[in-house]
Amino acid sequence: MKISEIKERKIIHRPTLSFDGYGKRIYHAYEYYLSYNPGFKGNETQRLFAKWIDMAIFTLIFFFICNKILIVSILLSVPCVIIAGTVTEFYFGTTLGKKIFRMKVIDDDGNYPGFSKSLARNLLCLANFYPVFSEYTTKTVAMGWRRGTQMNFSMHLNNKICKTYIVKESKIPEIKELLEADSNKKSLPE
Incomplete structure (x- = not known):
């Protein structure tokens, strides 16, 4: 395995225009596999x-x-x-x-x-x-x-x-x- 082949799992929560019964915004979760960045x-x-x-x-x-x-x-x-x-x-x-x-x-x-x-x-x-x-x-x-x-x-x-x-x-x-x-x-x- 090489560093350039490592994938990192990221979950991003994006807001929608909808709200639940308590008035809180509903978010959709999107899962991505991004290349690992060892730098800083x-x-x-x-x-x-x-x-x-x-x-x-x-x-x-x-x-x-x-x-x-x-x-x-x-x-x-x-x-x-x-x-x-x-x-x-x-x-x-x-x-x-x-x-x-x-x-x-x-x-x-x-x-x-x-x-x-x-x-x-x-x-x-x-x-x-x-x-x-x-x-x-x-x-x-x-x-x-x-x-x-x-x-x-x-x-x-x-x-x-x-x-x-x-x-x-x-x-x-x-x-x-x-x-x-x-x-x-x-x-x-x-």
Whole structure:
């Protein structure tokens, strides 16, 4: 069983226009089986900060120990972060920046990614910094409705291509349990 194959049962109660004898609204229950999402809300921001932490460490090493100028230190830190990220994700499922935010990288089987998959993820992280612009509208007391443009980074492209997931460390036992339960369910004869 793979994480992408897990289905989660959701029951949604939708109100109708009818009321019962006590004046309470009648609801219809709809049952859906949705794909399981092991991720968490706000992971893009945390992943961006984790990547900056990883880069800052190598930048400081090149700047203070190797006596390189700052821009050269930043440029040299990029390939170091890719290589170090590949190795640490392969062995430990995390990097130092991700460890601070208690995040792990797992593949579709629930394990740490293999070396080639981890290398592909880290090379594709360079494409993740492509900004996405979107418009937003807010209501202020003094100005009424106000429109603006905000910039977001799309930090999920490498995971989508490599079929990996960024999860919180605390959620890994739940994912393993779901994978085990679904594989046991499929192995039972009918």
